[in-house]
Amino acid sequence: MIEIRLHGRGGQGAVTASRLLATAAFLEDKHSQSIPMYGTERRGAPVTAFVRIGEKDKMVRSLIHEPDYVVVLDSLLRKTVNITEGLKDDGMLILNSSVPPEEIELLKPYKVATVDATGIALETLGRPITNTAILGAFVKATGEIGLESVIEAVKQQWKGTLGEINVKAVEAAYEATEVGDPKIVAEVVGEKAPAGSRADWRTFRPVVDLEKCTGCRLCWVYCPEHCIEMVDDKSVIDYAYCKGCGICVEECPVGAIEMKSESERGE
Amino acid sequence: MVGEEIVTSGSTSCQGCGHAILARLAFKAFGRKTIFTLVPGCIWITLSRNIPLFSTGTVFEGGGALVSGITNGLAARGIEDMNVVAFYGDGGTADIGLQGLSGAAERNENVFWICADNQAYMNTGGQRSGATPKYAQTTTTPASYIRRGKRTKRKNLPFIVAAHDVAYVGTASIAYPSDLVGKIEYAKGLKGFKFLHVQSPCPTGWGFSPSDTIKVARLTVQSGIWPLFEITEGNDFRLTYKPRELKPVGEALGLQRRFRHLTDGESQEIQSRVNGQWKQLLEIDGKRLPY
Ligand SMILES: Cc1ncc(C[n+]2csc(CCOP(=O)(O)OP(=O)(O)O)c2C)c(N)n1
Ligand code: SF4
Ligand code: SF4
Ligand code: SF4
Ligand SMILES: [Mg+2]
Numbered sequence: 001m002i003e004i005r006l007h008g009r010g011g012q013g014a015v016t017a018s019r020l021l022a023t024a025a026f027l028e029d030k031h032s033q034s035i036p037m038y039g040t041e042r043r044g045a046p047v048t049a050f051v052r053i054g055e056k057d058k059m060v061r062s063l064i065h066e067p068d069y070v071v072v073l074d075s076l077l078r079k080t081v082n083i084t085e086g087l088k089d090d091g092m093l094i095l096n097s098s099v100p101p102e103e104i105e106l107l108k109p110y111k112v113a114t115v116d117a118t119g120i121a122l123e124t125l126g127r128p129i130t131n132t133a134i135l136g137a138f139v140k141a142t143g144e145i146g147l148e149s150v151i152e153a154v155k156q157q158w159k160g161t162l163g164e165i166n167v168k169a170v171e172a173a174y175e176a177t178e179v180g181d182p183k184i185v186a187e188v189v190g191e192k193a194p195a196g197s198r199a200d201w202r203t204f205r206p207v208v209d210l211e212k213c214t215g216c217r218l219c220w221v222y223c224p225e226h227c228i229e230m231v232d233d234k235s236v237i238d239y240a241y242c243k244g245c246g247i248c249v250e251e252c253p254v255g256a257i258e259m260k261s262e263s264e265r266g267e
Numbered sequence: 268m269v270g271e272e273i274v275t276s277g278s279t280s281c282q283g284c285g286h287a288i289l290a291r292l293a294f295k296a297f298g299r300k301t302i303f304t305l306v307p308g309c310i311w312i313t314l315s316r317n318i319p320l321f322s323t324g325t326v327f328e329g330g331g332a333l334v335s336g337i338t339n340g341l342a343a344r345g346i347e348d349m350n351v352v353a354f355y356g357d358g359g360t361a362d363i364g365l366q367g368l369s370g371a372a373e374r375n376e377n378v379f380w381i382c383a384d385n386q387a388y389m390n391t392g393g394q395r396s397g398a399t400p401k402y403a404q405t406t407t408t409p410a411s412y413i414r415r416g417k418r419t420k421r422k423n424l425p426f427i428v429a430a431h432d433v434a435y436v437g438t439a440s441i442a443y444p445s446d447l448v449g450k451i452e453y454a455k456g457l458k459g460f461k462f463l464h465v466q467s468p469c470p471t472g473w474g475f476s477p478s479d480t481i482k483v484a485r486l487t488v489q490s491g492i493w494p495l496f497e498i499t500e501g502n503d504f505r506l507t508y509k510p511r512e513l514k515p516v517g518e519a520l521g522l523q524r525r526f527r528h529l530t531d532g533e534s535q536e537i538q539s540r541v542n543g544q545w546k547q548l549l550e551i552d553g554k555r556l557p558y
Contacts, residue, residue: 011282042280224288225278246477247477249478250479
């Protein structure tokens with residue numbers, strides 16, 4: 001029996017990924033379960049889901065506390081969520097990250113696989129929905145499920161073009177995944193975030209061009225997170241609380257705000 | 268826009284949530300001398316902790332009774348200068364909360380009821396409500412070859428409340444913040460039952476990009492789907508936003524996945540209903556309603 005935990009953020013499709021993986025296993029005549037962890041997951045908020053694959057008489061129906069694999073759909077989540085919690089000593093992490101495994105800092109010598117799933121999703125789907133790309137990485141890194149089964153599960157989920165571009169995402173990620181050993185450190189330094197920070201909800205961050213900003217305050221009026229302050233008649237964004245919705249970009253009348261991909265900051 | 272910032276950052280509402288924009292603008296207008304109440308819904312779960320004022324909540328059916336009790340308790344103690352605010356969703360207002368709303372309105376209780384209308388039961392995953400518009404897809408009104416989304420029109424909530432002859436009824440939009448804030452600032456000074464029906468676009472439930480919340484809100488106002496008006500002194504009706512020409516409804520509907528299945532005929536039906544309603548509203552603009 002293998003047990004898998006998936007971490008993502010509302011909107012990236014972690015629950016769908018767990019279903020696709022369970023379906024792919026089922027297509028290989030295995031017994032499988034997809035277990036979403038229901039709470040009040042809002043778009044952008046951290047989400048957890050689980051998959052169990054095994055033989056019929058060994059299946060249990062509990063949550064998974066000591067997974068063999070941890071799959072992380074978001075590139076920033078590992079800075080704020082304890083993704084290695086309960087992971088078996090010989091377990092493996094499959095991470096959406098634009099850096100190679102050797103640059104991932106961990107306390108224990110887990111095997112690590114990385115793939116730039118956000119980049120691949122943007123190229124193939126045009127949207128940062130990483131659930132299908134990360135499955136390509138899972139297949140390549142673990143060999144637990146066949147690539148063809150995952151592709152078949154994807155095609156059953158989405159017909160037509162949507163299915164095709166998602167298959168492309170799976171294949172591209174399969175090609176691009178790297179497996180290796182992480183950098184072992186004594187302490188993983190997380191982001192120092194204030195209480196209630198929503199920084200890890202973003203895929204994109206709005207960046208203000210102070211030259212262009214006319215100080216009209218429209219972004220300040222409409223920001224749902226109240227995280228814009230006007231300083232000397234210029235818009236200043238508090239990135240601890242910005243959820244990256246993009247309303248300020250849409251509403252700025254002079255185009256002074258631009259969305260930049262979070263991973264461009266250099267992880 | 269003046270007014271102290273009351274709502275704090277760090278809520279757990281979705282990216283681009285309309286309720287979050289509404290909460291900030293509304294409580295700026297109410298100010299600190301405010302008690303607000305909650306019934307189950309996205310506001311309670313995701314936002315209420317970020318509104319640091321005295322608040323209390325109750326069961327879905329109990330919203331009207333709760334605000335009535337608070338305002339009468341304050342009056343008994345001689346406290347007259349507090350805003351008692353009901354800050355509920357459309358489920359808590361138009362459906363499950365309707366009997367309590369009607370009772371409080373009929374007694375003309377001195378409270379301010381804001382309905383944050385995202386047109387479905389969003390906190391529980393987006394089931395249809397009495398405020399869901401015709402043809403909209405929700406999780407309980409899917410579109411298929413036999414069903415076309417919701418079968419019936421949404422309730423005309425502001426006119427239902429106005430029929431109770433209350434101190435104030437208004438509609439508002441988060442895309443028109445000075446209209447919204449102005450209405451609260453004016454009406455909070457009136458004694459009796461005040462009702463503001465605010466459209467609160469929900470990117471998650473309506474299926475649009477979180478960056479388009481204000482755009483969707485603005486287009487629905489500009490196309491007449493969400494007209495802005497107020498009814499004062501019981502029956503004095505006035506449109507507060509009157510574009511010379513309405514935009515076609517297609518642009519607003521086209522942004523929302525819940526309307527993606529519409530046929531040309533169905534869009535046309537929505538267009539003619541909006542046109543007809545707008546014509547009627549123009550006819551009664553500046554006049555007294557017949558009751
Ligand atoms: C009597 C009762 N029925 C059902 C529920 C479950 N419930 C909790 S929140 C909610 C949806 C609320 O919808 P709405 O009032 O429109 O607020 P929104 O979440 O959409 O802002 C429901 C159905 C409940 N708490 N009580
Ligand atoms: S909307 Fe644009 S121009 Fe106006 S204050 Fe914000 S950044 Fe500046
Ligand atoms: S993207 Fe802009 S509007 Fe949205 S939370 Fe961040 S600063 Fe506010
Ligand atoms: S479901 Fe809709 S109303 Fe609820 S928090 Fe999300 S965006 Fe806001
Ligand atoms: Mg609702």
